[in-house]
Amino acid sequence: MKVMTSEEKDRAYVWHPFTPQLPLKSNINITRGEGVYLIDDKENKYLDAISSWWVNLHGHCNSYIAQKISEQLKQLEHSIFSDFTHPSAILLAERLLKHLPVNQSKIFYSDNGSTAVEVALKMALQFWHNQEQTKTVFIAFENAYHGDTFGSMSVGARNVFSNAFEALLFDVQHIPLPTDKNINEVKDQLISILKKGNVAGFIFEPLVQGASGMRMYETSYLDELIAICNKHKVITIADEVMTGFGRTGKFFASDYLLNKPDIFCLSKGLTGGFMPLGVTSCAGFIHQAYLSTDKAKTFFHGHSYTANATACSAALASLDLMEKEQTWLQIKMIEKAHLMFKEKICVSPKLKNVRVKGTIIAFELKTEEHSHYLNAASQSISSYFLEKGIILRPLGNIFYLIPPYVIKESELKIIYDSIESFLK
Numbered sequence: 088m089k090v091m092t093s094e095e096k097d098r099a100y101v102w103h104p105f106t107p108q109l110p111l112k113s114n115i116n117i118t119r120g121e122g123v124y125l126i127d128d129k130e131n132k133y134l135d136a137i138s139s140w141w142v143n144l145h146g147h148c149n150s151y152i153a154q155k156i157s158e159q160l161k162q163l164e165h166s167i168f169s170d171f172t173h174p175s176a177i178l179l180a181e182r183l184l185k186h187l188p189v190n191q192s193k194i195f196y197s198d199n200g201s202t203a204v205e206v207a208l209k210m211a212l213q214f215w216h217n218q219e220q221t222k223t224v225f226i227a228f229e230n231a232y233h234g235d236t237f238g239s240m241s242v243g244a245r246n247v248f249s250n251a252f253e254a255l256l257f258d259v260q261h262i263p264l265p266t267d268k269n270i271n272e273v274k275d276q277l278i279s280i281l282k283k284g285n286v287a288g289f290i291f292e293p294l295v296q297g298a299s300g301m302r303m304y305e306t307s308y309l310d311e312l313i314a315i316c317n318k319h320k321v322i323t324i325a326d327e328v329m330t331g332f333g334r335t336g337k338f339f340a341s342d343y344l345l346n347k348p349d350i351f352c353l354s355k356g357l358t359g360g361f362m363p364l365g366v367t368s369c370a371g372f373i374h375q376a377y378l379s380t381d382k383a384k385t386f387f388h389g390h391s392y393t394a395n396a397t398a399c400s401a402a403l404a405s406l407d408l409m410e411k412e413q414t415w416l417q418i419k420m421i422e423k424a425h426l427m428f429k430e431k432i433c434v435s436p437k438l439k440n441v442r443v444k445g446t447i448i449a450f451e452l453k454t455e456e457h458s459h460y461l462n463a464a465s466q467s468i469s470s471y472f473l474e475k476g477i478i479l480r481p482l483g484n485i486f487y488l489i490p491p492y493v494i495k496e497s498e499l500k501i502i503y504d505s506i507e508s509f510l511k
């Protein structure tokens with residue numbers, strides 16, 4: 088009998104995310120990780136310029152994090168989290184609250200970014216419900232991405248990703264992302280929605296909308312929108328799943344804001360990209376609505392793997408590294424390098440909207456087609472860079488880099504140079 092290769096088995100048995108099933112392409116079989124590199128079964132090395140879907144901060148197989156996880160594994164791998172607790176979850180909650188804005192007071196654990204958002208939405212809804220108030224409408228930005236579960240999809244943009252599920256998504260009021268031109272209209276639109284009195288919360292990706300193409304917007308405009316929500320006593324939810332943990336140049340994107348959001352959603356970089364873990368934190372006044380001996384006011388939400396001890400230990404180790412000065416020097420170095428590269432390429436007639444925020448740089452290739460995810464440019468760009476040993480997965484015609492913080496200046500230069508030769 089013929090023995091199947093790994094490639095054949097992958098094709099036969101595995102269904103990959105966001106992957107058309109016809110024609111079925113072969114996947115690169117990654118067998119090792121080393122710092123900013125992923126290495127496949129043929130010993131090809133790829134520079135991971137997008138931190139493996141934006142999760143990796145300190146490099147693949149970072150030995151410090153690996154060591155801490157291994158120590159945790161010998162102590163406790165996982166335990167039930169209702170009626171029980173464990174030291175890593177307690178310590179992580181304490182340490183996260185030290186980094187979050189001072190208005191944050193409780194940490195609720197789940198296991199990925201979508202569930203962190205799902206928890207935030209349910210927490211906000213029940214906050215009103217527990218006070219016998221009917222507020223069930225959410226406001227979100229156009230082109231938002233908050234995850235792939237039903238609640239997080241509902242608050243996200245409606246597009247080819249959500250078409251098949253549209254009938255079952257709940258109604259959400261989407262407002263445009265604020266720009267110099269439309270800020271007054273956006274404010275007016277927000278106020279007129281809030282005046283109806285049935286709004287539970289406003290959810291947003293602070294400063295940078297990730298999945299819709301690294302769209303960046305002004306801190307001051309978000310501050311104004313949050314101030315309006317505060318005036319109308321509407322809960323504000325910062326989805327920092329992508330922007331958290333230094334990505335935008337500060338610990339959290341919300342650190343740039345004067346008005347602090349009431350709820351935070353964290354995941355991706357939370358564990359340095361080692362383990363799935365989600366966190367939803369909330370301000371004291373939100374938790375207060377649950378302080379009741381009436382059992383019906385309990386927050387009935389939980390996942391089997393809530394506060395998984397192994398994941399918590401990865402997050403604690405990643406926090407240790409985030410608290411090192413060296414990490415922040417690297418973040419500054421990346422931002423500076425991005426800004427210099429921006430100066431260089433922004434004159435290219437083939438590009439538009441070159442933008443930088445912290446460790447993120449993005450720009451758009453001028454193409455005939457409309458810029459969206461299914462844009463044909465994206466596939467050929469990915470292949471071009473893979474051949475050069477660089478992992479870049481453009482969102483449609485939008486290029487972006489979001490590298491691990493351990494990347495060297497010389498490695499950034501390799502990526503920049505290859506982008507320039509691509510443009511030629």
Ligand SMILES: *Cc1c(COP(=O)(O)O)cnc(C)c1O
Nearest residue numbers: 199200201232233234297328329
């Ligand atoms: C990736 C992402 C999510 C979803 O996180 P998953 O872990 O993929 O479920 C939610 N919000 C934002 C802003 C994201 O970038």
